[in-house]
Amino acid sequence: MQQVRALPVVGGFADRLLAEDLPDLPHQRRAEVVGFVARRVDGLPSFTRFGVLLIGVVFRALLAVPGGWGLGRVVLRLPLPFVAEYPRLVRSLGYAYVWEHWPSTTPTGGAA
């Protein structure tokens, strides 16, 4: 379990989510944020990390099929314990990074 790196598992999802939330965030910055999110997931306590990677694998699979992202968003809105925490975790880490590093970022991610 420790050998599985987070970036390949959560990277695609984080990238997609942040691209949608913060459409004006420059690509290079988004890549930096995704890298940070993955590093933090790598450092999570064992059980949480396992859970996040498990959910991440499911969403990675969803992202790989046509229409999968739409389906994934529906799933995320269901009141499923812990599943809804996944985008929340990505957003928390991502937003904290964006506004700490580039405090004048606009609400849509633009560099003011």
Add this chain to the structure above:
Amino acid sequence: MIARPADAAMDAEVLVIGSGAGGATTAAVLAEAGIDVLVVEEGEWVEQGDTVPFSLDQMDRQYRAGGVTVALGLPSVAYTEGRCAGGGTEVNSGLYWRPPGELLARWREDFRIADFDPAELLSIADEVETVLHVGTDPAGPTAPSEAMRRGADALGWRNGEIPRWMRHDGSGAGQRQSMTRTYLPRAAASGARIVTGCRVDRLELDGDRAVAAHTTLPDGRTGRITFRDVFVCGGAIQSPALLQRSGIRGNIGRSLAVHPTVKLAARFADPLNIPDDVPVHQVKEFAPHLSFGGSASNPGLVALSLLDEWNGFRDAVVDWPRISVYYAAITSQGRGRVFSVPRLRDPIVTYHLTARDRALLRSGLGRLALLMLEAGADTVFPSFRGAPAVRTRKHVATMERLFSANRASVMTVHLCSTVPIGEEAARCGADSFGRVHGATNIHVNDASLLPTAPGVNPQATVMAFAIRNARRFAAGESHG
């Protein structure tokens, strides 16, 4: 910098695991009594000033898991633990509360803590106040602090500036009197060895005695430390986890107590944000059940506080210089658990809020919103999914109606009570001086021992207990 690298094999009369509020004081008291002490700390030694307080970089270097730790439940409760030389004392807000006298007396009765004189703890607190230079800020309250005071005064609610362990120089600049500045150097000056970057994985037992600690360095190298006695001071999550990993049973990790908090962001007409410090005012009108205070509010944390209702609140993120984040904290009836699962490095932590806790969080957030409006906030942004922006008293009522703890960002930085102290066998994990029930030479001496969450910032209470117990040990009176 007084830390040194670990050797593969080491020996000490007393091994102290963890160097936070409990471990550092334990090490100083024992070393000053002439005992050969070795302190082993999992985190690194980070000098103050090397990281920006409350930044992500600080979280990377000085917090466990980068500050992303959570007690599972509905809702889950996010918590943070320091993981560096000095533990939580290096990263915390430095707000000092004496142990509450009546609470100490209640603990003595309820948990049957023998030879426990609240007056003794309060006199230790006096000493701690001197060592840590506890005092108010000579520069006066900052703008976010002043906002709390203004709002509370307008409502006639009891409030005040909380003193901090901060030493101010002639220019007024403050230096946090954390453990790396105070008790750890004292311990080292009396001969204690301090090893950082070295994790204790488990204790090796021989019957009811621990004979060695098995350690791992960040590069994977392992080691073994032998000792006569061991003080486990890893904090309220890691201490029970370590004991469980070592095969120690009993009331270990079953009664985690915390102060759950909910937050809001308050926006004012003028800039007030202070990115690298916290407000020092607290409102205690409804204490001990409910308290209000200020949180770290750098732009990243402001964005986080708006996150739960991002679609509605996101435009406010650009106003972060005019925003400060505040919290409502409760004393919780709920409890949590810490349990170690074989082959998992980290423990699983759970927490359960009771119906009363949820109601208190709801009314707490409502009152806090009111307070901020009275302080002059033009808009209050509560941190829960589905929250409305609050601009008037009427909105406060709507907000309370919509609030659900399950949709809120509930978090805590005060973790206690996983190895409660006392002779009450059904509830306590350690005896009246912190020795683990059923073990002869294993002592716990940190926040785990507090019988319940104290209803105030806990570090001073942790330190007072730790000093009391270490003194008793040094005097030879608690040997089995």
